[in-house]
Amino acid sequence: MQLRHSFTELRQGLRRNVSMHIAVVLTLFVSLTLVGLGVLLNQQAVRAADQWGSELQITVYLCRDSDDNPACLSEVTDPQKQEIERVVDESPEVADWHTESKAEAFEKVKELFGPERFEGPDAALTADDMAESVWITLEDPDEYEGIVSELRGRDGVASIQDLRDVVGPILNSIDALKYAAIGTAAFLVLAALLLVANTIRLAALARRKEIGIMRLVGASTLYIALPFLMEALVTALLGVAMAAGALAAFLKFGIIDRASQGLTFMPWVGWEEYTVTVIVIGALGPVLTLLPTLLLTRKYIKV
Amino acid sequence: MIRFEKVSKAYPGPGKPALDNVSVDIEKGEFVFLVGASGSGKSTALRLVTRETRPTAGRVYVAGKEVNRLAGWKVPRLRRQIGTVFQDFRLLPNKTVSENVAFALQVIGKPKSEIRRVVPATLELVDLQGKGDRLPDELSGGEQQRVAIARAFVNRPMILIADEPTGNLDPTTSAGIMNLLGRINETGTTILMATHDESVVDQMQKRVVELDHGRVTRDEARGGYGSQVG
Numbered sequence: 001m002q003l004r005h006s007f008t009e010l011r012q013g014l015r016r017n018v019s020m021h022i023a024v025v026l027t028l029f030v031s032l033t034l035v036g037l038g039v040l041l042n043q044q045a046v047r048a049a050d051q052w053g054s055e056l057q058i059t060v061y062l063c064r065d066s067d068d069n070p071a072c073l074s075e076v077t078d079p080q081k082q083e084i085e086r087v088v089d090e091s092p093e094v095a096d097w098h099t100e101s102k103a104e105a106f107e108k109v110k111e112l113f114g115p116e117r118f119e120g121p122d123a124a125l126t127a128d129d130m131a132e133s134v135w136i137t138l139e140d141p142d143e144y145e146g147i148v149s150e151l152r153g154r155d156g157v158a159s160i161q162d163l164r165d166v167v168g169p170i171l172n173s174i175d176a177l178k179y180a181a182i183g184t185a186a187f188l189v190l191a192a193l194l195l196v197a198n199t200i201r202l203a204a205l206a207r208r209k210e211i212g213i214m215r216l217v218g219a220s221t222l223y224i225a226l227p228f229l230m231e232a233l234v235t236a237l238l239g240v241a242m243a244a245g246a247l248a249a250f251l252k253f254g255i256i257d258r259a260s261q262g263l264t265f266m267p268w269v270g271w272e273e274y275t276v277t278v279i280v281i282g283a284l285g286p287v288l289t290l291l292p293t294l295l296l297t298r299k300y301i302k303v
Numbered sequence: 304m305i306r307f308e309k310v311s312k313a314y315p316g317p318g319k320p321a322l323d324n325v326s327v328d329i330e331k332g333e334f335v336f337l338v339g340a341s342g343s344g345k346s347t348a349l350r351l352v353t354r355e356t357r358p359t360a361g362r363v364y365v366a367g368k369e370v371n372r373l374a375g376w377k378v379p380r381l382r383r384q385i386g387t388v389f390q391d392f393r394l395l396p397n398k399t400v401s402e403n404v405a406f407a408l409q410v411i412g413k414p415k416s417e418i419r420r421v422v423p424a425t426l427e428l429v430d431l432q433g434k435g436d437r438l439p440d441e442l443s444g445g446e447q448q449r450v451a452i453a454r455a456f457v458n459r460p461m462i463l464i465a466d467e468p469t470g471n472l473d474p475t476t477s478a479g480i481m482n483l484l485g486r487i488n489e490t491g492t493t494i495l496m497a498t499h500d501e502s503v504v505d506q507m508q509k510r511v512v513e514l515d516h517g518r519v520t521r522d523e524a525r526g527g528y529g530s531q532v533g
Binding site (some may be wrong): 005032208209213214215216217218219220221223224 | 355375376379380381382383384387393395404407409410411414454458
């Protein structure tokens with residue numbers, strides 16, 4: 001009984017204020033899309049950093065058996081490894097470190113290039129072809145000379161890779177895009193909040209007489225507010241659905257079909273990250289409309 | 304049923320308070336006129352009963368409960384025990400007579416079967432049988448006020464509050480409305496009516512409480528509009 005009334009009111013409310021609702025839906029659509037892009041880019045940056053190490057990281061590759069690096073005479077021995085780990089552990093420039101085994105390195109390669117090429121008897125590489133490595137996170141990206149000079153030339157160390165020059169710019173541009181998307185989204189979110197507030201104000205004005213009578217005869221606040229809340233929820237869900245669609249299109253046509261085909265050296269975000277993104281905007285959208293609605297209905301239809 | 308205990312109400316800003324130390328006790332089933340010039344505090348007194356506003360000092364009791372102490376979520380329950388009628392009818396213009404009356408039951412979640420049963424009976428009580436499908440603007444002022452009374456009474460409230468219900472009506476129509484209110488009063492409903500319509504007060508000979516600048520200047524068990532003064 002009560003719900004049917006609310007649905008009738010909802011239908012009437014959406015029709016009565018259709019241009020305002022379209023404005024809210026479109027603003028939500030664009031702002032949620034930008035927020036979603038920000039979330040995707042953030043995950044992209046995390047993925048890239050997982051693969052290459054972040055700006056703060058340097059990687060020490062250890063000698064393999066039959067290494068073509070002239071610094072290596074044989075595969076790194078356990079005492080050499082312990083010595084290297086001791087040096088790393090005691091260096092004040094090192095914030096954190098971990099080792100990566102051959103098997104872990106092999107998994108990373110398989111993930112990046114697809115597993116098919118690394119299986120069976122004709123595999124391009126096996127785990128034994130990979131080098132063990134020590135991943136060092138620095139306290140300060142500009143202070144690395146000490147640890148590098150200590151390790152360079154040490155027995156068992158093949159090479160020290162400092163990807164900061166290569167990875168830095170890429171991570172920086174991902175970060176810049178992320179902040180641009182989220183910054184723009186912040187303004188649009190504000191616009192969406194104000195639009196929702198205006199819509200509620202208009203709707204409450206249009207229904208002033210009815211609301212007055214409802215209060216008079218003792219309708220509960222929830223009963224009076226429910227159509228407003230449902231309107232807010234419907235517009236939010238429309239905005240979320242449109243943003244999710246736009247992000248799916250971006251992921252499919254922009255990243256999966258193009259970027260990841262052209263720039264294969266980089267690990268790209270996929271549907272897993274998309275799911276996370278949709279969960280984020282799916283929660284944010286309703287909050288953006290329900291919050292001002294709750295606050296304003298308290299003000300306009302106060303019992 | 305309704306008790307004012309040393310109630311004062313001041314609105315923000317300068318000027319005299321709307322109500323000044325008012326104490327009135329209204330028994331169950333009484334019919335009480337609240338009379339006085341415009342601005343004497345009649346409407347404020349009514350608004351205190353329905354808790355549309357709160358007293359600055361003193362206490363207002365309705366049906367044994369102190370209204371000011373009621374939690375916000377309990378206010379709708381209080382209002383379901385009070386029917387309210389206004390000078391300007393306050394009907395919904397896009398709903399028919401029946402729908403206007405039914406609205407009061409719908410919004411408090413009464414089942415449809417009950418609404419179908421109670422609404423025609425109430426329209427009959429106010430002599431509007433057969434007019435349920437009309438829209439408010441197809442009715443005369445007196446008929447519209449009957450619809451408003453039907454809406455106020457359809458939930459069988461213990462109290463009926465009327466703020467100048469005859470203010471927009473001619474004397475004959477007013478007499479009809481007063482007759483109807485009298486019949487409702489006979490069912491045991493307490494009626495508190497603010498008015499400055501002398502003729503209806505004189506005609507009814509009920510209890511009269513007179514307010515002047517927010518103070519009670521007369522409380523007479525059976526009186527006319529200006530009994531003691533005139």
